[in-house]
Amino acid sequence: TEQSWDVIVIGAGAAGLFCAIEAAKRGRKTLVLDNGKRIGRKILMSGGGRCNFTNIYTSPANFLSQNKHFCKSALSRYTQWDFIALVQQYQIPYHEKTLGQLFCDDSAKDIVEMLQQECDKAGVKIALQQDISAVAFADGHYQLQTNGISRTCASLVIASGGLSLPNLGATAFGFQLAEQFGLNVLPIRAGLVPLTWQPDDKALYEEISGVALPVTAEANGTLFPEDMLFTHRGLSGPAILQISSFWLPGDAVTVNLSPQQNVAEFLAEMQQKHPDQELKTALTRLLPKRLVEKLLEQNLFTNQPLKALNPKSRERIADLLHQFVFKPNGTEGYRTAEVTLGGVDTNELSSKTMEAKNQPGLYFIGEVVDVTGWLGGYNFQWAWSSGWVAGQYC
Template sequence: MAEQFDVVIIGAGAAGMMAAIEAGKRGRRVAVLDHAKAPGEKIRISGGGRCNFTNIHASPKNFLSVNPHFCKSALARYTPHDFIALVDRYKIAWHEKTLGQLFCDETAKDIIRMLLTEMKEARAVLRLGAQIQTVEKTVSGFRIVTADGAIDCSSLILASGGKSIPKMGATGLAYKIAEQFGLPLVETRPGLVPLTLDPVQLESLNALAGVAVGAQARCGKTVFEEAVLITHRGLSGPAILQISSYWREGGDISLNLLPHADLAGVLKAARKQNGRQALQTALSEPLPKRLAQFFAEAAGLSNRPLADLSDKAIDAFCLTLKDWVIKPAGSEGYRTAEVTLGGVDTKALDSRSMQARDVPGLYFIGECVDVTGWLGGYNFQWAWASGFSAGQVA
């Protein structure tokens, strides 16, 4: 005999726990199933262990989707200020970092404990270590068969995430169930991920591994300005993670290493003050020393005094730093990607409830949906908002 619940949620991450809380508040009997040993594992490791739980600037423009309008309804119904109010109610201390990013002062575990307490108060049942075997449609809803038995429900919410960070248990289960019930998928790929370079490029940049610099990263018309880190594999840092979601294989990215400096003016002034000074010495003022040496050597000007360089030569050299074009070989993949781009096609879902249009009672929320946020708390805000929306209806 199968157990009976009103709502079953597969996935005890940010979106799944939020949906459980909201559905439970409505008096629905809720069970949350997850194959992991602990809930909220992505919450636990996020933000260096302090959880970048939202961004005060979150709006539809900060999200990628085939349908950029889909996220508007959920984001409007549950805002960053709504989640901040919940955090404040639990007296969890937090602070704002750069660009509207909010972090816990102490630990991400505070957010997990808060959500578990809310779930308990809403009488939602949490089942960890649950191995999902099959999901079937029934006359009155759905039957989920696990290794421990069957569960029947009238509403089923998929909150099992995407493919990113498989070592933490990512499986792509939501995509399989979506396909089982005839929902279309948008091609999935790693997002917010370091980019790799081919062996020839890596060898040329070998001396720069570990160098970080503030820069503008550009791909097409999209530009992000944050830190860029050169690694033994390629490029990382916030600006690269951001632009990776827009980059596609075979394409270029461009780095402006001094977006707000009049570098040509700086070098010409240095030439006037001390013409015997070497170019790379003058360049070491606005740039890390190793980076200055790299560009001076690449231009064949490493030992040339500034006095030997004409205005035209200085202008041409500065352009190479303002538009450093790099063609990545690929990305580090789902192994290190913070999110999965693509997923369940939003045209198959109702934007207000997250319910499948052609399968009443079936919902998809969080990362498994084709809505992906920028780096900086936006994906958590989508999890809270989409989970809230489904929990209000399921």
């Protein structure tokens, strides 16, 4: 049997579904293929099950890409406000958690059900558990072989995502297909991912896993003020996940453990007020006690009454806490990464339509493209925006 379609979208995730809805609204006969048993699997488990579906402060500055201008067009044509309006139209209850991050009050299921209803309304067909074995291009049409069925389409949209969470069906399909059609694919790596200890640091810090504190984390000139968490394997928490996308193997991460309070000034003040107080006691006003004990245990400084500190030793302690240098061994990898950095080179695509410049009818959207958002709802906004624009043209 052979079926013919106007548009076939590969990947029933955020980007693919959104593109299919728009294409079908234009009257295009549209089919979505996915290898999984259900649509929007990553949406369902995103944001701890509540889906951080966008960020009210979304701007091109919140994205990493070799071409930082590429995302501008799509983000300005389908904005966070457009998506919020859709969520409101479906009366999905949501709230701002922090830093502009919007989450469902109840469940990420609300977002998936909204997408399913939009697909139904627009007439999008969806085929699940599809194993795509071959794609060819001839006479201006794409031909796909799947589970013994041959399908053709005029427009083929690749929305198969990145490599994070391999047990959720992630595959390198999109990158391989891009290469099959001669498109450049930039090196990929895990992003928004915990960083792991060197063996020596693991032995030291493993004991204080669970300790969390507000910090600023810096790598390669980029700085994020958010919370950091000590784990058995290394450092995590939003500040570290954010910085992981900017970190490269071999780089150090510099953490300011007391971003809100100048430690030297604090110690001078405490010394005046409580000269007999121990340094350890004073520092636990700034930092979690278990962390202070850990630092003392390493003899990074000695516990003594505050009156024994001279200006130089106050400065030394301050430097240590404001510039705590951590040299990660690596990242936890795709197993726990929220995103994949790199991917289909944006130079190969039109930023207006997401179509390949040299391969008519072939589109790439969402995470498979070399556009990666920060933590905080930006990745879904990129999926909605890039999916929406491709849906106007495919």
